[in-house]
Amino acid sequence: MLRWLIGTIAxxxxxTGALAADPVEVHIGYLGHAGVKxxxxxxxxxxDNDGIAGARLAIEDNNTTGKFLNQRFVLDEVKVxxxxxxxxxxxxxxxxxxxxxxxxxxxxxxKVADALRDRGTVLLNAGAIDDRLREQDCRANVIHIAxxxxxxxxxxxxxxxxxxWKRWLLVVGSHDQDKLxxxxxxxxxxxxxxxxxQERTFEDTGGARRTDSGVTLIQRQMPVFTQQAPAYDxxxxxxESEVFANYLPYRTWDPRPVAGSAxxxxxxxxxxxxxWGAVQxxxxxxxxxxxxxxxxxxxxxxxxxxxxxxxxxxxxxxxKKVIAFLKGKDFSIAAFKxxxxxxxxxxxxxxxxxxxxxxxxxVSVSPxxxxxxxxxxxxxxxxxxxxxxxxxx
Amino acid sequence: xxxxxxLTGMLVWLAATPASAxxxxxxxxxxxxxxxxxxxxxxxxxxxxxxxxPRGIEFSRDGKFxxxxxxxxxxxxxxxxxxxxxxxxxxxxxxxxxxTQDAAGxxxxxxxxxxxxxxxxxxxxxxxxxxxxxxxxxxxMTISPDGKILINTSETTNMAHFIDTSTRQIVANVLVDSRxxxxxxxxxxxxxxxSSEIGGTVSIIDPVKREVTGKITFEIPGLRNEAIQPVxxxxxxxxxxxxxxxxPANRVAVVDGxxxxxxxxxxxxxxxxxxxxxxxxxYLLVTNGVSNDVSVIDVASQKVIKTIQVxxxxxxxxxxxx
Numbered sequence: 001m002l003r004w005l006i007g008t009i010a011x012x013x014x015x016t017g018a019l020a021a022d023p024v025e026v027h028i029g030y031l032g033h034a035g036v037k038x039x040x041x042x043x044x045x046x047x048d049n050d051g052i053a054g055a056r057l058a059i060e061d062n063n064t065t066g067k068f069l070n071q072r073f074v075l076d077e078v079k080v081x082x083x084x085x086x087x088x089x090x091x092x093x094x095x096x097x098x099x100x101x102x103x104x105x106x107x108x109x110x111k112v113a114d115a116l117r118d119r120g121t122v123l124l125n126a127g128a129i130d131d132r133l134r135e136q137d138c139r140a141n142v143i144h145i146a147x148x149x150x151x152x153x154x155x156x157x158x159x160x161x162x163x164x165w166k167r168w169l170l171v172v173g174s175h176d177q178d179k180l181x182x183x184x185x186x187x188x189x190x191x192x193x194x195x196x197x198q199e200r201t202f203e204d205t206g207g208a209r210r211t212d213s214g215v216t217l218i219q220r221q222m223p224v225f226t227q228q229a230p231a232y233d234x235x236x237x238x239x240e241s242e243v244f245a246n247y248l249p250y251r252t253w254d255p256r257p258v259a260g261s262a263x264x265x266x267x268x269x270x271x272x273x274x275x276w277g278a279v280q281x282x283x284x285x286x287x288x289x290x291x292x293x294x295x296x297x298x299x300x301x302x303x304x305x306x307x308x309x310x311x312x313x314x315x316x317x318x319x320k321k322v323i324a325f326l327k328g329k330d331f332s333i334a335a336f337k338x339x340x341x342x343x344x345x346x347x348x349x350x351x352x353x354x355x356x357x358x359x360x361x362x363v364s365v366s367p368x369x370x371x372x373x374x375x376x377x378x379x380x381x382x383x384x385x386x387x388x389x390x391x392x393x
Numbered sequence: 394x395x396x397x398x399x400l401t402g403m404l405v406w407l408a409a410t411p412a413s414a415x416x417x418x419x420x421x422x423x424x425x426x427x428x429x430x431x432x433x434x435x436x437x438x439x440x441x442x443x444x445x446x447p448r449g450i451e452f453s454r455d456g457k458f459x460x461x462x463x464x465x466x467x468x469x470x471x472x473x474x475x476x477x478x479x480x481x482x483x484x485x486x487x488x489x490x491x492x493t494q495d496a497a498g499x500x501x502x503x504x505x506x507x508x509x510x511x512x513x514x515x516x517x518x519x520x521x522x523x524x525x526x527x528x529x530x531x532x533x534m535t536i537s538p539d540g541k542i543l544i545n546t547s548e549t550t551n552m553a554h555f556i557d558t559s560t561r562q563i564v565a566n567v568l569v570d571s572r573x574x575x576x577x578x579x580x581x582x583x584x585x586x587x588s589s590e591i592g593g594t595v596s597i598i599d600p601v602k603r604e605v606t607g608k609i610t611f612e613i614p615g616l617r618n619e620a621i622q623p624v625x626x627x628x629x630x631x632x633x634x635x636x637x638x639x640x641p642a643n644r645v646a647v648v649d650g651x652x653x654x655x656x657x658x659x660x661x662x663x664x665x666x667x668x669x670x671x672x673x674x675x676y677l678l679v680t681n682g683v684s685n686d687v688s689v690i691d692v693a694s695q696k697v698i699k700t701i702q703v704x705x706x707x708x709x710x711x712x713x714x715x
Contacts (some may be wrong), residue, residue: 061529065550068476068566160650277548277572280488280506280530285427295554305549312568334549334571339619356579378616 024071024317026062028095030055030300030308031090031112032127033104034079040246046294051103051126052077053289054297055304059280059287062308069312075304076212084367087115094121098319101297101303103127106137124303127296130180132184132381134347138390143326144349145303149184151382152266155354155366156236156259157188158259158380162368163232165257166194169226171248173239173261174203181238184258192371198228202244222251229254236260263358266366269298270357278336302335302350309333338365339378347390351378415671416474417678417712418459419687420447421704427461428703429477430678432671432712435689437700439477443470449491450709453516454498459711462489462503469503469514474715482522485513491575491709493534493543495558502543504531511545513561525561527554533576533587537600546587551595553587555603565603569596573665574624579632579650588623588637595623595637597653609653611646612640625667627677629692636677636690638665641678643678645688647695660695661688669712680707 029080036046047053055075062073076097079084086104092110093100095257100116101124102109109128116123117139125133125144129152134144160166168189172182182199189196202225226235226248235252237260239245245261257263270280271292281301285293293301310322310331327348332340337353356364367373371380379385417430420443427447429439444463452459452474459472462485469489471481485492488507494500494516501514511531513523528550535544536558543556547571553576555565568594577586578600585598597607611621622640628650629635635648644658645665662681670677670692677690680703687707689699 061549062705064529065547065552068552068554068563069568277506277530280548283488283507309551309571332571332591338592339622340571340593376619378619 002299003259023066024069024311025100026073026307026311026317027097028059028073028304029056029093029100030075030077031086031093031100031104032077032079034081034109036199037242039242040244044246046296047291049289050294051296051300053285053291054293054294054299054301055101055126056283057288057297058301058304058308060270061284061305065308067311069315070092071311071317073304073311080104087111091119094119097121098257098317098322099124099307101126101300103300107131108135109133109142110139113142117141120319122319124306126299126303131184134349135383135389138347138392140392143303143306144347145299145340145342147268147352147354148349148382149181150187151352152354153188154191154374154381155182155186156264156266157185157192157194158366158368159356159364160234160236160259161192162370165178167197167232168194168234168236169229169232169256170196170199171235171237171239171244172199172201173241173243173245174201175241175243177240178238178243181240181261185236196236197232200225200229202239204241204243218247219251222247223253226251228235230393232256234259235263236263246349264356264363265358266354266356268352268354269293269294269295270355270362272357272360273355273362274337275362276336276338279380281336290361294322298335302333302341305335306331306333310379341378342376344379344385346385347392348390349382351381352377353378354381394562409696414715415673415712416715417669417671417710418450418452418461418472419487419678419680419703420450420708421685421706422446422448422682423706424704425463426704427459428707430687430701430703431715432676433677435701437701437703438631440704441472441477441479442467443472443479445675448708449489449504451492451494451711452713454494454496456713460492460501461709462492464488464490464506466652468516469501469602471702474713476485481519481619483514483516483519484512485514486510486521486524491534493536495536496540500558501613502536502545503533504545505531506530506548509547511543511556523561525556525563527556527563528566530553532574535576535578535585536583537578537585538580542600544576544578544585544587546576548572548574548590549588550578551592552666553585553598553602563623567596567605569598569605570594575626576630577626579628580630581632583632586628586635588626590622590624590640593618593621593623593709607653609637609646609648609655611637611642611655611658613639613642613644614659616642624665625679627670629670629674634692636679638668638679640666643681645677645690648670657695659688659690659695660688661690661697662700667709668709669710671712672714678710678712680710682706682708 451601528547
């Protein structure tokens, strides 16, 4: 009887203890840009909540875990227009939140990083793939979840070389980011022993992406554009601007596969990815958002989960402690890629395997077997420590 | 000469004598089959077609049935061990992966990956009698030797949840390393071991204090750290020796159950998942997911003695009397 009584008292004490403490509230801002880009393929047209939807799922996941630890996570979503003062919007957002996940172009991201530097708010870059943000323009208060162009290009390059498709016909769009992607692809070719047999530029002459009789015209244009090429194994297209690459498969003069911005595409996530428990997050995502999960969704999910993971590990709502843990050597995150993801300490880039997807299936996952590295095979993708131009400050 | 001949003859005879006569059932995740292995001849005696994506597999306590979770069909199928045919299904809840039973074989607890719950099933009535909300992506399931505490691990929440089996309430949550996949108590109940696939460790938990008291880490020369991904755990009844499957490291670690020191690594097939002992504990069978085979480990000599080809992507295994 006495024992029973003591047991009951102890139990009620435990219960009150849990109730008495206020939950740790973690506020995460999401700073995205308004307006979505037009894609050539209707099914690739991003949803209005592209990215944010992934962050929302991570908040749910964090809160499921948080209920056992008395931690609660809240997402504060803001979108900026090109005409807005992004630094001011970000400063307001930083006033209400401990961390900010960003999906911004490189210049806007740098403005925000510099505006928030003194107040110590850490940004998690989920959207920008520019190498310069991790190299000459790196910032100590920006953690990069999105892979870089060079990581994506290397992932593709390794596979094409493994496949013995070493002669590339490189077709580059006329916009700046297309040229940056082409730079990364050239670098990959040099690193892994592929040869670019010829380069062609596809000029963007403007025009609508969707017309009622588009196919007829494209069917005539693309073979002509790709004819009289030297012998090649694969056409590699650099077209981040969505002007021509998706018109190439099945329409090249020579019967050759297409890769890069169309055909076999390197990406951090694909709706068809089902290995390493990925089906579970794909199902959760579809249930919550009524659509399939994109690469940007996954990058935002990973960013918000990193905060959740570090908060549960440190059992703390103090952003200083959480960030120190994220930057420390004990941090790693599971993200359905078959291996733990960690941060490169020299530029705060998340190491990650890259999927190669064809729009229906995941064809392969890089790094490929045989590409070795003394520290982590994931560092065979992108700019490695000895080559970095980043000095974190 | 004569003597040597005799000796060899005797050895052959010894080897041929049925050391054990048990039956192993292996679930083949991609093949949608269960492979039946005779542990006397080490041959495949039957391949049973089952539902979509069979993973967790276990004998019923009375040994009459084998239950296999077929996740993509959202059910658990029941195989009659006499006829080796599917005779029934259990209402498991969505996407069942691993499950455990109480000592009496009356209640079954199932981890449902898709909706963050553990489903409770009355095995006699074949009826679902309750759900317990747990963390994100529940996976590992085990019951304490005294039957009072059910353990569930959740892969994205990274916890071992302690659930009181009488009240079906969570009474404690212990944080472990990333992606905890499998949990096992020592037979005497003194320790709970939890493997973390992505974290690369096995946490030793004190079940009374409900805290992590130690961690087993692994280092294999020439192998990158990220490839070491602990999953299945097998412990001898005396608690002295443990075997831990290390996934894509293609090795099983042999660990001293008392000091928690890694004694050696046994090279097995590719992406080693789960394991089970023959009831006499002479042999340990491990499933190799990528190489589509099962490795047989001689427990006493700690050596891999045989490999048996099974179906596509073998995952779980259970062994008992025929």
